[in-house]
Amino acid sequence: MNNAEKTIRIAILDLYEGQANQGMRCIREIIAEWSKQNNLQVTYNEFDVRQKLELPDLSYDAYISSGGPGSPLDSEGTRWDNAYFQWLQTVEDYNNNVLNSNKKLVFFICHSFQLACRHYNIGNVCKRKSTSFGVFPVHQINTDLHEIIFDGLKDPFYAVDSREFQVIEPDNDIIEKLGATVLAIEKERPHINLPRAIMAVRFNDYFFGTQFHPEADATGMSMYLQRADKKQAVIDEHGEAKWQSMIEQLQDPDKIMYTYSHILPNFLNEVVGELV
Numbered sequence: 001m002n003n004a005e006k007t008i009r010i011a012i013l014d015l016y017e018g019q020a021n022q023g024m025r026c027i028r029e030i031i032a033e034w035s036k037q038n039n040l041q042v043t044y045n046e047f048d049v050r051q052k053l054e055l056p057d058l059s060y061d062a063y064i065s066s067g068g069p070g071s072p073l074d075s076e077g078t079r080w081d082n083a084y085f086q087w088l089q090t091v092e093d094y095n096n097n098v099l100n101s102n103k104k105l106v107f108f109i110c111h112s113f114q115l116a117c118r119h120y121n122i123g124n125v126c127k128r129k130s131t132s133f134g135v136f137p138v139h140q141i142n143t144d145l146h147e148i149i150f151d152g153l154k155d156p157f158y159a160v161d162s163r164e165f166q167v168i169e170p171d172n173d174i175i176e177k178l179g180a181t182v183l184a185i186e187k188e189r190p191h192i193n194l195p196r197a198i199m200a201v202r203f204n205d206y207f208f209g210t211q212f213h214p215e216a217d218a219t220g221m222s223m224y225l226q227r228a229d230k231k232q233a234v235i236d237e238h239g240e241a242k243w244q245s246m247i248e249q250l251q252d253p254d255k256i257m258y259t260y261s262h263i264l265p266n267f268l269n270e271v272v273g274e275l276v
Helices: 023-037 079-096 111-120 172-178 218-225 228-238 240-249 256-260 263-275
Strands: 007-014 041-048 062-065 105-109 124-140 157-168 181-186 198-202 207-210
Touching: 007 023, 007 263, 023 041, 023 263, 062 263, 079 111, 105 111, 105 263, 111 124, 111 157, 111 198, 111 207, 124 198, 124 228, 124 240, 157 198, 157 256, 218 228, 218 240, 218 256, 228 240, 256 263
Parallel strands: 007 041, 007 062, 062 105, 105 207
Antiparallel strands: 124 157, 124 181, 181 198, 198 207
């Protein structure tokens, strides 16, 4: 691909339903930083899926579907949920057409990931006993497959987790029929007799998702944690020492900033590979 001639087009699907968030800013900044580092012309457009029923057409090279608030179960059958999966089906149909050589890549983040897991029925999407919030280790599995999205990451690597719901109990028969692969699970908790959540899945050759937030950066997370209501919520749930530990971990370059600088950039590298 000639960098000077090709403009890469990215669609960002905003599932935040108008709620204040750091996720959209982080996605924009990752795209801008990556395009500058690689001397590539990149444009992006944003689509308000839940409030305005906005969805992109097939003119984009890649799609990043954001996190968002609320239940990934309660939206089933709503107008925006139906429209979202109709859109996803058009992307899947395009990719399945052998006449289309440049495939469309999709990345699902957190809420979008849970929706995709519900759609493909690959596991049990359910409410957690308590909210998961903080910086946690993520453990890779099936490492012999050399997943491109995880290139350069350690095992475990660290990521921001912020969710009231979870995907657990993978259905291996459905996963095998789809040609999907579970690639990461949450931290091991030997003292807690609960199943570990699925944290990353390659649904097919062109669709990938994480239940954590690979776009989260230290600046946004620090601002979030230091909001009076969030600080108090963490202290009430986990104690002040846990809150202080979260703040300190944000300064560690080997933790969330390392994940920030690898996962979505690796996805964008894969997009370029499809365009060669």
